[in-house]
Amino acid sequence: MxxxxxxxxxxxxxxxxxxxxxxxxxxxxxxxxxxxxxxxxxxxxxxxxxxxxxxxxxxxxxxxxxxxxxxxxxxxxxxxxxxxxxxxxxxxxxxxxxxxxxxxxxxxxxxxxDTTIETMAVCPSSPPVGSDADVERLLCTTLMRQRQMDGSGVLVAIVDTGVNMAYLNSRGKTPTFDAARSWSWNPAAVTPGSAPVGHGTMCAYDVCIAAPRCTLLDIALLHGISATPGSSLMSGLLSDAIRAYSHLLAVMTAPRRPGENRSLVVSNSWGMFHPSWDFPVDHPGNYSDNPNHPFNRIVATLERSGADIVFAAGNCGADCPDGRCSQPPGSPAVTTRAIYGANSSPSVTCVAGVDTTKARAGYSSVGPGRLTDRKPDICGYTHFRGSGVYSSDGGTSAACPVISGVLGAIRSQRPYNAADSTTSPAAIRNLVTSTAVDLGPSGYDFQHGYGVIDGCKIVERVAGRPIVIDPCRRLPWLCELCRRYPWICKGLPGWPPKPWPGPGPKAADSAMTDPAQSQEVWQMFDGEDPSEEIPQETLAYVLGLLAGQRTAEAVKPEHPCSCSSKA
Amino acid sequence: MSKAPCSIRWQHGQPSLQAVREQFGLAPEEIDEQFGVVAVDPEAHLYCVLLDEAAIVRIHGGDPAAAALLEGPFANPVIEPFNLKGHS
Structure with missing residues (x-):
């Protein structure tokens, strides 16, 4: 009982x-x-x-x-x-x-x-939980960069309100900007790269957390036109998105310069908030549930051409849904099956939000999705102090570009190649979901998808484990000598040896759990060929030299001037 | 009059606006020229145009061969950023 x-x-x-x-x-x-x-x-x-x-x-x-x-x-x-x-x-x-x-x-x-108590979900009014530095740590970006997983050579399209590059640079983010391949709903109204600082700039900043050396495309889609009751200032029509995706399809299928990476990541932190914005589900022209809608078709086409498409799940989570999830305002919010249309497409990675403690954000929409049941796919980090555009980089809006940045980092090392199925967008989605850290109920669930992204494990899968040579396994006699006479080995880099704990999030003892730092411990051994024999004479010479130096230091007089005066 | 997205099937490569107008008997103002003809799924010969809703009704009620090439109107909902501005 x-x-x-x-x-x-x-x-x-x-x-x-x-x-x-x-x-x-x-x-x-x-x-x-x-x-x-x-x-x-x-x-x-x-x-x-x-x-x-x-x-x-x-x-x-x-x-x-x-x-x-x-x-x-x-x-x-x-x-x-x-x-x-x-x-x-x-x-x-x-x-x-x-x-x-x-x-x-x-x-x-x-x-x-004495009831069980749990932490309250992060809601819009909650203060930021951690910072982008915490997100970097959680994503293992140090290790990613050591393995050249930094977005180099990868196009990342920010489909949003427009990006302000000067602001990004002022905040220390210096990705390459490709003006020629950027796009604006109206070039006379918004110049790509010079948009007012806002939502799109936040998204670009958050992409750069994991992909600081990517090439940004500013796809300025959302703008101030809407007359929808309860809508925010910046919005657009889905037909604008069809045009934007047509441009991206042309970018993706255009001939490339020799040696140019064919990878494109498309980050989308936008969508529909309420079914009343759409035709009814049984209408043949419906968007939310209809894979034949032109936008859902062009999304699938762009993915087939090799682009990694990432969509935010939405902010209609039951704990604290966005006001726009209620139509008319004040009526009950629609919080079930609230991942609409392309956001729930099988061709995209759909992103829910967790804070930096890995607690689900209360506003993050839950599945099942409309086009595919198993949405969201994965959780990204959100509600942290980051770009400075807002008090916190929040909403699933921030979680989405965090994941897009990780995909950009992956693509640096695993560029899309039509002839190689292991580089297909589906393979990359599988890589990201299969390495995720499970959250909530065991296995897939509609709140967290497959769990929160695990950058450390992704690095391990993409770039392989770092070469770690254990000198005590290779040269047990040397370790025995060092254990008996530690003063001899005091000068050897990497001594005393620390076991590499394997990839994992940084815990209290950072030196032992941060793989990036642990790797530095072994830097002198990294890349050595374990089969190569080190001549024992050489080692004996080095040890003798070190021992001699120690002895000389031990007997060195503290006041050399007095010695010379005696002489 | 408001225009709505429609899909058209076109077997011989991407059609021009003029070719679409002629195929469906459209007046210049009945098709959104700025939107143009967007390749949605070229492998499936599928393209998208924005047409006047009255013109769509007329096409569906006219020549069955032309009507069979056109699907729509499709919804053109407002889309908005998933920021935190809209929370009450």
């Missing part, structure tokens, strides 16, 4: 008071079992010492308002007046007997349920 956690409130006794005081002074962090009454089958938690609860002396609340902030409340914090909280577990079936025993025992003031 299941056990239930309970909190027991006990009246003051000297033993409880002493237990509480000992815990507060750090002298005793365990419950004094002798201080607690026996209550049926209640099993006290001995690791939880008594906790004083001051007595409420006076509470004057305005009439019918128990939680008014202007209420007048005073407490008596003296040990004698306080009650004491302890906790324990009881079999679910024994709860009535426990209540009965407690009601008959004058030492017990009350019994409460």
């Amino acid at each position: 299941a056990k239930r956690n309970v909190i027991v409130e006990l009246v003051h006794t000297r033993k409880l008071e002493n237990n509480m005081m000992a815990a507060m002074s750090g002298q005793g962090l365990a419950l004094d079992a002798d201080a607690t009454p026996r209550l049926g089958s209640l099993d006290y938690d001995l690791s939880f010492p008594a906790l004083a609860l001051p007595k409420l002396v006076r509470g004057e609340y305005p009439k019918d308002e128990l939680y008014d902030v202007f209420a007048s409340v005073t407490f008596d914090s003296s040990p004698e007046a306080s009650t004491y909280l302890v906790r324990g577990t009881v079999e679910e079936g024994d709860i009535p007997a426990l209540n009965d025993a407690a009601s008959r025992n004058r030492a017990v003031a009350n019994i409460y349920a």
